[in-house]
Amino acid sequence: xxxxxxxxxxxxxxxxxxxxxxPAVTAQQQQDEIxxxxxxxxxxxxxxxxxxxxxxxVGCARSTxxxxxxxxxxxxxxxxxxxxxxxxxxxxxxxxQTVPLGVNPPQFDALRxxxxxVTVGIVGNDIGFGDIVTTxxxxxxTDPQGDPCREQATAGGGDEYAARIDAAAPELAGVLQGIxxxxxxxxxxxxxxLRILPPTTGCFPLVPIAxxxxxxxxxxxxxxxxxxxxxxxxxxxxxxDPYANSLGRxxxxxxxxxxxxxxxxxxxxxxxxxxxxxxxxxxxxxxxTLSETPA
Numbered sequence: 509x510x511x512x513x514x515x516x517x518x519x520x521x522x523x524x525x526x527x528x529x530x531p532a533v534t535a536q537q538q539q540d541e542i543x544x545x546x547x548x549x550x551x552x553x554x555x556x557x558x559x560x561x562x563x564x565x566v567g568c569a570r571s572t573x574x575x576x577x578x579x580x581x582x583x584x585x586x587x588x589x590x591x592x593x594x595x596x597x598x599x600x601x602x603x604x605q606t607v608p609l610g611v612n613p614p615q616f617d618a619l620r621x622x623x624x625x626v627t628v629g630i631v632g633n634d635i636g637f638g639d640i641v642t643t644x645x646x647x648x649x650t651d652p653q654g655d656p657c658r659e660q661a662t663a664g665g666g667d668e669y670a671a672r673i674d675a676a677a678p679e680l681a682g683v684l685q686g687i688x689x690x691x692x693x694x695x696x697x698x699x700x701x702l703r704i705l706p707p708t709t710g711c712f713p714l715v716p717i718a719x720x721x722x723x724x725x726x727x728x729x730x731x732x733x734x735x736x737x738x739x740x741x742x743x744x745x746x747x748x749d750p751y752a753n754s755l756g757r758x759x760x761x762x763x764x765x766x767x768x769x770x771x772x773x774x775x776x777x778x779x780x781x782x783x784x785x786x787x788x789x790x791x792x793x794x795x796x797t798l799s800e801t802p803a
Contacts, residue, residue, distance in 0.1 A: 700749050
């Protein structure tokens with residue numbers, strides 16, 4: 509019996525040591541594999557008003573605590589280049605972007621043939637999502653229980669905002685193609701947007717979106733997310749979906765629960781943009797996407 513007991517304990521010890529060793533080896537492999545990481549994107553990537561803000565240039569409102577910075581730290585990347593910039597559109601990947609107190613060079617300038625990881629969060633400004641939210645907020649006072657924003661957007665028989673998403677798909681496709689052309693060996697991760705509104709009801713007047721427009725706008729964001737996922741799949745990129753993983757973390761959630769601040773932020777962040785907790789959540793999702801990808 510003593511011999512059997514010793515054998516069982518030995519087997520348990522070996523299995524335990526093996527299980528404990530696997531994550532460390534995996535993490536080290538990830539660090540060894542990623543040599544040059546480039547982050548591209550707009551304000552949901554850059555992190556405006558989240559301390560500490562970088563000054564290269566100031567007008568990009570790029571935070572040292574945005575999700576790319578956290579991803580770089582999580583992977584132990586030595587060469588990390590973050591050129592994300594608030595208000596960026598897909599055109600700013602290949603053209604300089606004029607910002608307050610400076611110019612952000614074309615974001616694609618950061619890509620190199622030896623770049624082996626690229627994250628990109630772009631296209632929200634191409635459809636004018638910020639302007640859509642602002643317009644809907646202004647219209648909400650005219651009919652708080654109705655859907656004045658949806659009525660305006662569909663007055664012509666179609667849906668103006670849905671059409672914008674369809675029109676932006678080729679622009680996003682061009683971005684993904686451009687990354688592959690410049691960095692052919694890179695793993696490309698297209699990163700979607702955190703959920704802004706709950707699926708229904710909302711929290712008027714704290715967040716001034718009419719009751720009926722809440723599900724409408726949530727549907728618009730869902731359509732945007734689906735388009736991004738389709739483009740990632742069509743161009744061989746991975747897709748990280750913060751929208752699907754942030755239910756209950758929207759602008760109507762409690763001040764220490766939400767990942768996206770409201771029109772009047774409770775934590776350091778630009779209105780209707782991710783706070784530091786949101787950035788950490790997106791970082792975790794990106795790292796999860798990478799860890800699930802076969803080497």
